[in-house]
Amino acid sequence: MEMPRRALLKVIVLGDSGVGKTSLMNQYVYKKFSQQYKATIGADFVTKEVQIDAKLVTLQIWDTAGQERFQSLGSAFYRGADCCVLVYDVNIQKSFEILNNWHKEFVKQADPVDPEAFPFILFGNKIDVDGGSSRVVSEKTAREWCASRGDIPYFETSAKEGYNVHEAFLCVAKMALAG
Numbered sequence: 001m002e003m004p005r006r007a008l009l010k011v012i013v014l015g016d017s018g019v020g021k022t023s024l025m026n027q028y029v030y031k032k033f034s035q036q037y038k039a040t041i042g043a044d045f046v047t048k049e050v051q052i053d054a055k056l057v058t059l060q061i062w063d064t065a066g067q068e069r070f071q072s073l074g075s076a077f078y079r080g081a082d083c084c085v086l087v088y089d090v091n092i093q094k095s096f097e098i099l100n101n102w103h104k105e106f107v108k109q110a111d112p113v114d115p116e117a118f119p120f121i122l123f124g125n126k127i128d129v130d131g132g133s134s135r136v137v138s139e140k141t142a143r144e145w146c147a148s149r150g151d152i153p154y155f156e157t158s159a160k161e162g163y164n165v166h167e168a169f170l171c172v173a174k175m176a177l178a179g
């Protein structure tokens, strides 16, 4: 009998400091949320097994400190990535505008064979804040950015409430697996 195929997929999470990268990962992997801000030091990863159809896939999700200047991560960190998650905070304009830089930096460092076809995904996080009244980047604006980048999938999330976090990472797993 054929054993189910296993795959280890490398996922990189990028975005400005404080947008909720670590919180999203903690919510997804440990179902935990902390109000306390603890800056991530360097780069670290967590793993999570996901069943996709008949396949058991292990996601290796790499977290980064967002305050890092772009160059500081180095290409070893990016190398071999199967999917890149970009995160911004829907309440902070600058965290959205800087996505262009993160996108560019990933392409430069990871150097994927076909950057146009590489699986990126965008999370608009913290949609719970003030019941949405302090939001400054609209869903429409975010979706337009995604469309202009070759139809990047978009998810609005709340790491605090756990809203859409599983759905978003399931999409990550599927895209990483599909290559």
Ligand code: GDP
Pocket (backbone or CB within 6 Å): 015, 016, 017, 018, 019, 020, 021, 022, 023, 024, 034, 035, 036, 037, 038, 039, 040, 066, 125, 126, 127, 128, 129, 157, 158, 159, 160, 161
């Ligand atoms: P990182 O620097 O991107 O890793 O951001 P963190 O995950 O450390 O989160 C920064 C701060 O935002 C922390 O105080 C978190 O508790 C808070 N935070 C993260 N995600 C959310 C969210 O979805 N909603 C709210 N209200 N706060 C969040």
Ligand code: MG
Pocket (backbone or CB within 6 Å): 021, 022, 023, 038, 039, 040, 063, 064, 065, 066
């Ligand atoms: Mg962090």
